[in-house]
Amino acid sequence: MRLRSVAAVALLAAVLGLLAWPQVLDLQRGPVAAQAVSFRGATAVAAVGGAVVLSALGHLTRRFRRLAGALALVLVAYAVAVTGVLLARGIGAPDLPRSGEFDLTVLSWNTLGDSVPADAIARAASSEEADVIALPETTRDRARAVAALLAEDGRRYRVFSRDQQPGIPARSTSLLVARGLGGYREVDDGDTTGVPTVVVEPSAGQNGPRIAAVHTTAPYAIDPDVWRADLAWVAGRCDGRNVVLAGDFNATLDHFDGLGTGGGQLGACRDGALATRNAAVGTWPTSLPPLVGTPIDHVLATPNWRFTGFRVLGDEDSAGSDHRPVLARLAPAG
Numbered sequence: 001m002r003l004r005s006v007a008a009v010a011l012l013a014a015v016l017g018l019l020a021w022p023q024v025l026d027l028q029r030g031p032v033a034a035q036a037v038s039f040r041g042a043t044a045v046a047a048v049g050g051a052v053v054l055s056a057l058g059h060l061t062r063r064f065r066r067l068a069g070a071l072a073l074v075l076v077a078y079a080v081a082v083t084g085v086l087l088a089r090g091i092g093a094p095d096l097p098r099s100g101e102f103d104l105t106v107l108s109w110n111t112l113g114d115s116v117p118a119d120a121i122a123r124a125a126s127s128e129e130a131d132v133i134a135l136p137e138t139t140r141d142r143a144r145a146v147a148a149l150l151a152e153d154g155r156r157y158r159v160f161s162r163d164q165q166p167g168i169p170a171r172s173t174s175l176l177v178a179r180g181l182g183g184y185r186e187v188d189d190g191d192t193t194g195v196p197t198v199v200v201e202p203s204a205g206q207n208g209p210r211i212a213a214v215h216t217t218a219p220y221a222i223d224p225d226v227w228r229a230d231l232a233w234v235a236g237r238c239d240g241r242n243v244v245l246a247g248d249f250n251a252t253l254d255h256f257d258g259l260g261t262g263g264g265q266l267g268a269c270r271d272g273a274l275a276t277r278n279a280a281v282g283t284w285p286t287s288l289p290p291l292v293g294t295p296i297d298h299v300l301a302t303p304n305w306r307f308t309g310f311r312v313l314g315d316e317d318s319a320g321s322d323h324r325p326v327l328a329r330l331a332p333a334g
Contacts, residue, residue, distance in 0.1 A: 005067045012071060016078040019043065020085070028254045029231070031223040037254045038219075041282065041292045044082040051075040089253065090277025091291060096309035096329050099129055103308070104181075106299045108134040108246040109316075109325035110215070110284075113169035114142045116320045122149035124316065125176075128327050129155075133176040134213035134246035136195070139163065143174035150176075160186050160213075162196040173198050173247070175213035182206040189237065192216050192230045197247070199237060209301070212237050214247030227251075231266070235259040238267030238302065244330070245269055245300045248323060252295055253279055269300035272328040276310040283324045286317040290324070299328035306333040 018027060019036055027033040036043070051072040058068030099105055107130040109121065114137070125133050125146070135143060140161035147157045157176040165171040175198040177184050183203030187210075191197055195215040202208040216230035231251055238245060245266070249255075253264045253274060260266050264274040273279040273295060282293025290312060299310070309329040316325055 005070070008067070009070045009074060013074045013077075016047070016074060020078055020081045023254065023257045026258060028257055029219075029224075029228050034219045034224055034227070034255065038252055038294045038296070039292070040082050040086055040252075040254075040294075041280070042288070044079040044086070045292060047075040047079040047082070051079070086280040086291070089274060089279035091280045092312075093277040094309075094311040096128075096311055096327070099329060100331060102332050104132065104209070104244070104305065104330045105130045106132040106134070106244060106246050106328045106330070107325060108136075108213075108248075108297055108299055108327075110136040110248040110297060110321060110323035111138045111142070112321040112323065113137045113172075114139055118142055118145035118149055120316070120319045121146045124313065124325060124327075126150060126153050126155060130327070131178040131181055132211055132244065132246065133157070135174040135176070136213065136215035136248040137170045137172060138174040139169045139172045140174060142169075143176060147176055156180075158184055160184075160198050160200055162186075162191070162198050164191075164194065164196050171195055173213050173215045175200060175211065177211060181208045184208070184211075190233060192233060193226050197234065197237075209242040209244045209305070210237075210240055212243070212245045212247070214245050214249055214298075216248070216250045218250040231255065231259060235267040238269035238300065240268075241302060242304055243267075243269060243302045244305065246298070246326075246328075248284075248296060249298050250296050266300055268302050270303065270307075272299040272301065272307040272310045272330070273312075273326070275307040278310045278312065281312045283312055283326060285322045286324055287322070290314055297323055297326045299326060299330075301330055304333050305330040 054068040054072040058065040161174040163172040187199040194217040198213040201210045219227040283297035313325045
């Protein structure tokens, strides 16, 4: 191959290598890379498609054959590497054990600004016996309606809610905490930017976990500095010994790297999907198959909790949201 062709192959290999693992240069939250690494499954599929096209072109054009073949091999190598990452994180182990006496069940669902009816949320929470229900983009009124429906089934919750722009449901976040967990109060501990996060802690004399219903801004900007600041703030909320975080983080495990004490951690909190081999199952958008979408909805907890099960609820794709709900079951560790 000519020098120009060699340079093209080397450049593609370098770019795809960084896309496969941007953490090697700490670029996972940097400009462009933050968005590009979000859809690992989709980029793997696109790489295979590109390799097929290049191979076909090579067969049609003798002059282009060697270059096309080399470029196709680079694309296939990238797809294999990304698929390896996805398989290591887990493409689905959705079984949930029955809830034990001291277990904690957490449901998180970004409802797309009250687009999901209250009865759909209540049905999902009731069927799984959720103790904690994190609802990004859900207004106080909708959360109270969910609590009222659950109360009819004998399940009573405290409702906490925060909005950053009244009249725009997407700028709201709500959190329901089962009264069986004891008394809770909201904590004024700062906030995420543009979309709110609700943080609560046990009332005096209670021993439950500190809980946060998380919603960070999305990394839409070419250089998403506000999103990075939101993730750093959320990581700082997990600096205690008994913390549970749940919600729409607008971030994958790749973006968490460097913000915790280990891989797949945010602050001192560990990711429930990774712990149960479900971390490659996409939660957004519902218009894409789960293994092509991006896993940005999470439940995390400090090491005093052990994740016994996790599930992305794919049967709720027609409920009205562009996010799939996630469900995690935790047991006290040790």
